Amino acid sequence: MARMPSSAKRPSSPSGPSGPAGPFTVREFQLVLLRRMADHNPDLVEDARRSLGASLADMREANKRWQAMLRSPRARAAASRYRSVLGAPGSVTARTIGDLECEAWQWPLPLWPDLRFEVLLAPNGAVWNEWLVRAPGSPAPELRTLDDLTPWSCVVDEAARAFAPARPLEGTAPTRWGLAFQAPDGEGVRRKVAAEFTWGLLQRTAVGG
Template identity: 55%
Template sequence: MAIGFARFEFQLVLMWRMLDLAPGRVEDALKELGATRAQMREAHRRWVSMPYSKTAPKGIARYRMVLGPPGETGPRTFGDLDCTYSLWELPLWPDLRFEVLTAPDGSTWHHWLVRAEGSPTPKLNGLDDLTPWSCVISDLGERFENARHVEGDAPGHWGVEFSTEGHDYQARFVHGLLQLVQGPR
């Protein structure tokens, strides 16, 4: 019997990529969710196989199938590019939203976790506050004016280089959520 795929499994999919960089935090979250590594691995396997299925929905329809209707949608413009943002709540990260940016044809351009409107931005007074899952990319960018985005080394990964206290660091994010800080360099 096939098991459904919904928010619970989707959270496991997001954590699969986080496992390499923040294994302790992922293990804690698995316990919190009452899930196993085997369930996380299976959820990831199913998610990555969906785009190859002839019957599974594509683009934004895939997210809607799994997560239901978004809590919020609206237009967004980046330069000459018009797109639509869609936001979903995920129980594991109540102060964040999963955001998907889509083209006018419904294909997806980008997806990640972002701070929910009205949720408090974490106090990032120093390096000790930059712990796994403590902030999203925009939080770090607001705190360190010299922050510079760099491409990640795997799907869903992203980096932000910044300087503080005379040293250079790189924060590594997965799906927009901080996993670790490397440095000083």
């Protein structure tokens, strides 16, 4: 289960704070991820932001700079952009998805030590996917009932495996994914669930009959 480290400290260089003209660092990238999550879980985001020693203005500025990088006519390719911000991947793994071969690049992030930020690259270098996944060797959460589906408790593939069969849902915005499945409530009654993820991390669930 992804939890905020209780003793998280402000990262030092090269992941420390930077001014508007400074390098875009791991710290700023984490603020970008948090900005997307703030719509659903402002309390969790506030705690995480404070652990980075960042203000609301810092988070807004990081997001503004990230969006500017994405939209710039001189924007780098996505894979190059991630390498420039996050450094060399902590791991590079060949992966087969259906009939397609790709590479999975993963980076650790201080905010979520049990997770990795993963980018899937096609053979031509195009980025197919970019989200948070469970770190290799980290125990997956025990997902048995609706009560286990708390914000930030799991990533997309963990929920899909725990409550198979799961059906993908169209995300409500970029960097968001959805899953539809059934899960038992506290009394063992199976309920319809629509789960929403941001950057691959569970944010909220809507429960039907």
